[in-house]
Amino acid sequence: MASSPDLYAFVRGEIVPLTRAYLHVSDLAIQRGYGIFDYFRVHETQPLFVEDHLDRFYESARLMQLAVPLTRAALHEVILELARRNDLALSGIKILLTGGYSPDGYTPTPGEASLVLIQQPLTMVEQAAVDCGIRIMSHEYVREVAQAKTINYTMGIRLIQRLQETGLDDVLYHQQSVVSEFPRSNFFIVRQDNTVVTPAENVLFGITRKKVLQLASRRYPVEEGPVTLMDIWQAKEAFLTNTTKRLLPVVELDGKPIGTGKPGEVTLALLAAFQELEQAELHVVRL
């Protein structure tokens, strides 16, 4: 972020240069890791699926007992204003809401939540990752308050070093072999009969996940329910979904191939359908 000196951010009611976007150390994000966020892509000045992201942002705030200091309409206006000022070709906006400045460093002060918006240039996943698929490991862990997009990524960040050491691409969380999600992505398998399945318990409900479920249900059987590690090795295909990666084929888990060990046709068909949906969405908004 320090390398983007011309960008603007929104901090506690004001648009300021990103280089001057600071929070006081009494903020409960700093003192107690207490906060939620959301993140979406912006194409030129058009935020993608912004209504879905705002739905989720307000729901995360509710689950964490945080009051968003702006109405939804006013927040939407700040998003558009920031996008206009920063004027980036392809970017991501993060909306962050923390417990705010707290005199005792523990108790939230009503009405004091800190709302911060940051916009940064975005590079989408490389085509090579789609062509080759990614290799992952499993790790036993369940996120706290999984339905809320909290800022708690303690486990994900602690695992970065292990990924670097092993050369693997991501970590899939499971509890007693029942899988949930990646630190920042949802997970899907495609069974041998082309049923598209994604976990529904202990997961954050991703916006890409939601769109893929809708698209998949038009052409395949779809299930939201338990997926075990064994189910994955018996599956025909697997993929992850998130805002910056869209759909990314997963071809290996814990050193064992999934399906043929190559990106599968259902995955690639859903990726193509998702990209069409994106284009349609951006086109509609543009009119």
Place this chain on the structure above:
Amino acid sequence: MASSPDLYAFVRGEIVPLTRAYLHVSDLAIQRGYGIFDYFRVHETQPLFVEDHLDRFYESARLMQLAVPLTRAALHEVILELARRNDLALSGIKILLTGGYSPDGYTPTPGEASLVLIQQPLTMVEQAAVDCGIRIMSHEYVREVAQAKTINYTMGIRLIQRLQETGLDDVLYHQQSVVSEFPRSNFFIVRQDNTVVTPAENVLFGITRKKVLQLASRRYPVEEGPVTLMDIWQAKEAFLTNTTKRLLPVVELDGKPIGTGKPGEVTLALLAAFQELEQAELHVVRL
């Protein structure tokens, strides 16, 4: 904190007025709730049990793969310098180490951890709380990376509202009836035979806990091991320990009295012994 305009803090290498103690929003505490801390009392300019707290601080940093940007001797010097500048009668110093400024908001940059020290006036627990004891509820939860003093207090803060609604004083975490700790304190029981017992699994090893175990072992049988909810109701006494409360009697759990429902003699004897130890420690350091 905003109400203490004359105090100084230490932020990323510099002593600055507390009112100007800010971190950039790219800091991994703000982005991802990633950080650790420690907290100790300071009497005039004498930090209490500071070597124990520094041991734990460096151990928390190690467990969370964070490099403290100062040697232990240099950090100790910063603590003393801050205490001299702020010159408070009774205070607490918090040493906070976060994942630091991160260009992508996720990956720690080696050597970029943010070290922050904040000192604030401290009011010790009121005598009435010692005289009456406190009433607590149980809640099923285990802290992540419990041996590290991380900044993740998501659950503790979410439970503040329930405590306010019920008028209870604190929440004791348990997993399937095996208790661990409070959000910010350790827990002890005294069995009918005067054995002093404290959980040893899934707890942060408090400095007051350590001192109380040492003091207790001189006069009572002592155990570090499993404590169940049932053990608590069958106990003679119970108490919590932490830096600002020392020992505080716990007289009721989930609406049912513990022992006689009044502060017990072993608890009060240990509190007196702990206060003597404090005085001796401050006296020795002063010489």
